[in-house]
Structure formats: C-alpha cells, structure tokens
Amino acid sequence: MTFKDREPLGEERLHAIRALPKTELHLHFEGAAPPDFIRGLAKEKHVDISRIFNPDGSYAYRDFVHFLSVYEAATSVxxxxxxxxxxxxxxxxxxxxQGVIYAETFLSPDFCGGGDVAAWREYLHAIRETAEAAEKTHGITLRGIITCIRHFGPEQAKTAARCAAETKDDWLVGFGMAxxxxxxxxxxxxxxxxxxxxAGLHLTSHAGEWRGPQEVREAVEDLGVARIGHGVRAIGDLAVVDMLAEREITLEVCPGSNVFLGVFPSLDKHPIDALRDRGVxxxxxxxDPPFFHTTMPDExxxxxxxxxxxxxxxxxxxxTAMQAAFCDDATRDAILKRLERP
Known part of the structure; x- marks a missing residue:
C-alpha cells in the first residue's frame, strides 16, 4: 500500500493534528529569528541590512549558497x-x-563570541537563563547543541568543539555540524x-541534504553520530537506508525546508514516508522556519x-524524537508524559 491508498483526513482531524503537542530536534537558533526582530535590531544599531529583505519584509535569497550569506548577514546584528x-x-x-513543548537548537560559538571560550560562556549563560524563564512562562523546554560551521573549515571547527567540551552540562547536550x-x-x-x-556530548551532523547517500554513510561511519540532520538523500541507496534502520540512527527531517530549497520538487516526492516505512x-x-515560510503546525x-x-x-x-533527544532521562520522561494523548 502506498500513501495514496490511505484514507484522506477531514478538516476536523487536520485541526486536531495541528494542535498536537510537538517536539523539534533540528532548529537553527539564528535561523528561527523572526524577520521583524532582526530588522528592528538592525534599526536600533543603525546597521543597514535592507538588502536581505523582500518588499513584504520576509528574508530574500536566490538559492542555498545565497541563503547562507543572508543568514550570516542577519546574524551580524x-x-x-x-x-x-x-x-x-x-x-x-x-x-x-505553535504547540512545541521540547526543542533542541543549534548554536555556534563562531557567531556567539567569535569562538572565544570566555565570551561564549557569557552568551550561553544569557541564552540558558532566558530559556529557563520561558520554560516557566510558556511550558517549552529548550536544550542546546553546539555546531561547527562546515564551510569555515576543520581548524575553525576545533574551536567550536573546544567551546563545547569546556561548557558541556545538562543544558548544552550535543555537538554537530552545519x-x-x-x-x-x-x-x-x-x-x-x-x-x-x-567530553560526553551527543553527536549529530548535517548530511544527505545536498550530497547523496554516501555522505550519510560517511557521517555515521567517520564521525560516529547518533543522528543525522536531514539525511533524506539516503533514499537513493537502499543499503544506506537499511544501515540507518539497523543502527537506529535518527533522521532530523525538515520536509518544508527540503521542498522550499528544491531538494525535492514537491512534498509528495519527498521520501520521509518511504524512509519511515523502511524502518528508519x-x-x-x-x-530555519521564517526563511522557509513554515511552522511546526504547517509541517x-x-x-x-x-x-x-x-x-x-x-x-x-x-x-521517536524524544527517544533520540540529547537531554537527560528525567527531562525525556517528563516530555514523553506530556506527549500522551488523552
């Protein structure tokens, strides 16, 4: 049976699905910045980054590489x-x-303090303090994953890893690469x-978003990650798909992002359903939700x-997301209880 053979859902069911409590494992911190927030901050600082916005106020970019430069321009304020x-x-x-009750977000010391450990600690303290306040106010739990930036090169990545190793605790729980x-x-x-x-950090890496299945295999075998960011191009080699299933590697899939950027031409061509059916x-x-005009309810x-x-x-x-989450067991158990539908 293919997904086209399943019964379609009515509007009432779709509304109920939008309202479900949600977990999110793949969220770039700066990439989640509302455009109005970045534009307002730029105005406060008298910085002109108007070139990165469309006339309607949304972020403007041509393709993935240009997206990265716009992302870095937004982050510059x-x-x-x-x-x-x-x-x-x-x-x-x-x-x-939007109903998210647990999220893990990618943070880069390259953007927060320029890779200096002492400066990074100050940024980390400010973010964590705010996150803990938001948990009390809004009921959302956040954990951090330090990422190195691949196109900054392996030597710069060591600086990010050093920041991660020296500040690892029960809030900063993972290390990855974007x-x-x-x-x-x-x-x-x-x-x-x-x-x-x-240092005891859990590991994830972006792979198989733009390059093919071999990139996914290399992330698993060469870096020893437990999770893969995206990983969707693994579908091109069923041996890699089966390897992911057998080793219980979790994919952080971002369907709306993949379609928006042209990784797949449309959602019905996206392999998330096929990967799940295969046991992944x-x-x-x-x-990066505002960049890709999406939200968790929309997804x-x-x-x-x-x-x-x-x-x-x-x-x-x-x-599945909470079983793969990098948080401690007490946090995991608490969130799992909140996910149970009455």
Missing part, C-alpha cells in the same frame, strides 16, 4: 549576550504558541567530533494532507 537573550525569548514564545555540505568531507572534522565525544527513525522539524498539516498521516503517526514520531 546579533552582537551581545543581551541580543541573544532577546532572540531566545522571541523564538521560544513563537514556538510555544553549513555548506559541499565543502570538504565529513571525516575532515573527525578530530572535533572526537573531542566532543570524549524519522522526526519532523522546521530547520504537520502538510504531511497529514500529503501522506495521510493520522494523529497516531505524529504521536509516534514525537516519541
């Missing part, structure tokens, strides 16, 4: 720990309004991942309409 605290408050308020997947090889960054692993642990995230509704996933499928996907 975030100069202080206070700026990041304000960003954290804005992002978590918005996520909580950036331009077409630069270098996964194994070029093995030293940094080894450093993070020895898939989860759902937004990636859920679009997947439900396209693949005819019902409430039980999404509940199962959220359980």
């Amino acid at each position: 975030l100069k202080t720990p206070e700026d990041y605290a304000r960003l954290c408050a804005a992002v978590l308020e918005e996520s909580a309004e 950036g331009d997947e077409n630069k270098g090889k996964q194994r070029d960054f093995a030293y940094s991942f080894d450093m993070a692993r020895e 642990r898939v989860t759902v995230s937004t990636d 859920y509704e679009n997947l439900a309409k396209t693949f005819r996933w019902d409430e039980e499928v999404f509940t199962d996907i959220n359980r």
Whole structure:
C-alpha cells in the first residue's frame, strides 16, 4: 500500500493534528529569528541590512549558497549576550504558541563570541537563563547543541568543539555540524567530533541534504553520530537506508525546508514516508522556519494532507524524537508524559 491508498483526513482531524503537542530536534537558533526582530535590531544599531529583505519584509535569497550569506548577514546584528537573550525569548514564545513543548537548537560559538571560550560562556549563560524563564512562562523546554560551521573549515571547527567540551552540562547536550555540505568531507572534522565525544556530548551532523547517500554513510561511519540532520538523500541507496534502520540512527527531517530549497520538487516526492516505512527513525522539524515560510503546525498539516498521516503517526514520531533527544532521562520522561494523548 502506498500513501495514496490511505484514507484522506477531514478538516476536523487536520485541526486536531495541528494542535498536537510537538517536539523539534533540528532548529537553527539564528535561523528561527523572526524577520521583524532582526530588522528592528538592525534599526536600533543603525546597521543597514535592507538588502536581505523582500518588499513584504520576509528574508530574500536566490538559492542555498545565497541563503547562507543572508543568514550570516542577519546574524551580524546579533552582537551581545543581551541580543541573544532577546532572540531566545522571541523564538521560544513563537514556538510555544505553535504547540512545541521540547526543542533542541543549534548554536555556534563562531557567531556567539567569535569562538572565544570566555565570551561564549557569557552568551550561553544569557541564552540558558532566558530559556529557563520561558520554560516557566510558556511550558517549552529548550536544550542546546553546539555546531561547527562546515564551510569555515576543520581548524575553525576545533574551536567550536573546544567551546563545547569546556561548557558541556545538562543544558548544552550535543555537538554537530552545519553549513555548506559541499565543502570538504565529513571525516575532515573527525578530530572535533572526537573531542566532543570524549567530553560526553551527543553527536549529530548535517548530511544527505545536498550530497547523496554516501555522505550519510560517511557521517555515521567517520564521525560516529547518533543522528543525522536531514539525511533524506539516503533514499537513493537502499543499503544506506537499511544501515540507518539497523543502527537506529535518527533522521532530523525538515520536509518544508527540503521542498522550499528544491531538494525535492514537491512534498509528495519527498521520501520521509518511504524512509519511515523502511524502518528508519524519522522526526519532523522546521530547520530555519521564517526563511522557509513554515511552522511546526504547517509541517504537520502538510504531511497529514500529503501522506495521510493520522494523529497516531505524529504521536509516534514525537516519541521517536524524544527517544533520540540529547537531554537527560528525567527531562525525556517528563516530555514523553506530556506527549500522551488523552
């Protein structure tokens, strides 16, 4: 049976699916910044970054590489720990309004303090303090994953890994890699991942968004990650798909982002359903939501309409996400209880 053979869901069911409590494992912190927030901050600082916005106020870019430069331009107005605290408050308020109860977000010391450990500690403290306040106010739990930036190169990645190793605790729980997947090889960054692993951090890496199945295999075999950011191009080699299933590697899938950027031409051509049917642990995230004009409720509704996933499928996907989450067991158990539908 293919997804086209399943019964379509009515509007009442779709509304119920949008309202489900949600978990998100793949969220770039600066990439979640509302455009109005960045534009307002730029105005406060008298910085002209008007070129990165469309006339309607949304972010403007041509393709993935240009997206990276726009992302970095938007991030350039975030100069202080206070700026990041304000960003954290804005992002978590918005996520909580969309029903997200647990999220893990990617943070880069390259943007927060320029890779200096002492400066990074100040940024981390500001973000964590704001996140803890938001948990009390909005009921959303946030955890951090430090990322090195692939196109900044392996040597710069060691700086990020050092920041991660020296500040690892029960809030900063993981280490990963983001950036331009077409630069270098996964194994070029093995030293940094080894450093993070020895510090007790959980590991993830972007792979298989732009490059093919072999990139996914290399992330698993050369870096020893437990999760893959995206990983969707694994579908091109069923041996890699089966390897992911057998090793219980979780994919942080961002369907709306993949379609928006042209990784796949449309959602019905996206392999998330096929990967799940093959036994791969898939989860759902937004990636950089305002850049890709998506939200978690939108992701859920679009997947439900396209693949005819019902409430039980999404509940199962959220359980999968929490089983793969990098948080401590007490946090995991608390969130799992909140995910149970009455």
